[in-house]
Amino acid sequence: MAGAFEGATRAAIAELIQTQAQASKFGYVLTHEGFQGLVDELYTLLVTSRSLKAAGDRLLSGGPMALGGNTRTPTLPRPKR
Numbered sequence: 001m002a003g004a005f006e007g008a009t010r011a012a013i014a015e016l017i018q019t020q021a022q023a024s025k026f027g028y029v030l031t032h033e034g035f036q037g038l039v040d041e042l043y044t045l046l047v048t049s050r051s052l053k054a055a056g057d058r059l060l061s062g063g064p065m066a067l068g069g070n071t072r073t074p075t076l077p078r079p080k081r
Contacts, residue, residue: 017038
């Protein structure tokens, strides 16, 4: 399962970078706005990943909250700018 997760995560990160960066003959260039957008998108990806992991852990544990009892989304502190 780690292989599928790794592949999906790498594809998502590559897509985020390609969306925010400008291709040039020297590689990719990020503007200040593109950099901030990339940070925001990576943060959202990380929060989503944690949320899905928590839901999967609840489901696998078979506890009383396994099927939607606790719908609180885990959060991370917002990055400082």
